[in-house]
Amino acid sequence: MKTFIINNLEFAQTQQKLIDTFEVFDCKRLTEMLVIQDKNVEPATILFELAGDCKRFRQPSMHLNIRTKLPVICQRCLEEMLVELDLSFDYLISKVAINELDENDEMDWLEANIEMNLQELIEDELLLALPIAPTHENSCGKLSMQSGEKPNPFAILKGKIK
Numbered sequence: 001m002k003t004f005i006i007n008n009l010e011f012a013q014t015q016q017k018l019i020d021t022f023e024v025f026d027c028k029r030l031t032e033m034l035v036i037q038d039k040n041v042e043p044a045t046i047l048f049e050l051a052g053d054c055k056r057f058r059q060p061s062m063h064l065n066i067r068t069k070l071p072v073i074c075q076r077c078l079e080e081m082l083v084e085l086d087l088s089f090d091y092l093i094s095k096v097a098i099n100e101l102d103e104n105d106e107m108d109w110l111e112a113n114i115e116m117n118l119q120e121l122i123e124d125e126l127l128l129a130l131p132i133a134p135t136h137e138n139s140c141g142k143l144s145m146q147s148g149e150k151p152n153p154f155a156i157l158k159g160k161i162k
Contacts, residue, residue, distance in 0.1 A: 002026070004118035008110055012052035012060035012093045018118075019049045024070065027123040033130060035073050035080055044070055048122055057107070060093040066122055075133040077140030087129055 002022050011018075024044040025031055036043070049065040056063075066089075069082040091110045110116070 002119075005115050006050075006118055007114045008062065008091075008116040009060055009093050009095075009112040009114075011050075012062050013054050014052065015054065016052045017050065019047075021045050021047045022119060024068070026119065027126070030070075030123050030126055030130075033072075033127065035071050044068055046122060046126070048118075050118065057090075057092060060112075061107075062091045062093065062110070064089045064091070064122070064125070066125060068126070070126070070130065072130070072134045074136050074140055076135045079140065081134065081136055083131060083134050085126065085129055087125060089125060 002020070004018070004020070004022075006018075010016075022045070024034065024046060025036075027046075034044075046066065046068045048067075051063045052060070053063065054060045064087075066085065066087040069084045071080055072083050073079070074081045090107045092107055093110050093112055095112045110121075
């Protein structure tokens with residue numbers, strides 16, 4: 001199991017880049033949300049790219065891209081499906097809380113940390129992005145449960161009574 005510990009302020013100020021992958025099994029909280037029926041199947045891989053910057057927002061910042069396909073259960077047909085996620089985040093790095101950020105800003109604040117666990121940050125973002133009730137985009141294969149009225153068992157007698 002890889003661990004990705006970085007000094008996020010130094011990473012941003014020196015404009016470092018990191019591109020790597022790790023298995024979804026390395027994320028315990030995320031794995032609990034997924035359906036992994038066969039442990040022999042190759043696990044889902046999380047690809048991430050992190051780039052530090054100090055010029056874009058005139059402050060130390062990091063840009064994070066995450067790509068993965070996660071196995072979940074469709075809440076309509078109860079069959080396994082893959083949710084494809086392609087996420088992008090911008091973070092300002094500061095030693096003090098930044099109060100000027102609006103809730104509408106597309107940027108988050110991270111406290112400067114000499115031992116920031118990047119894998120935990122990625123897992124947090126994936127947990128927030130994972131749909132609560134995933135369903136197939138188009139139609140589901142076979143539906144396990146049908147909604148609507150049940151046939152009346154006495155309907156056959158309706159035509160016999162005069």
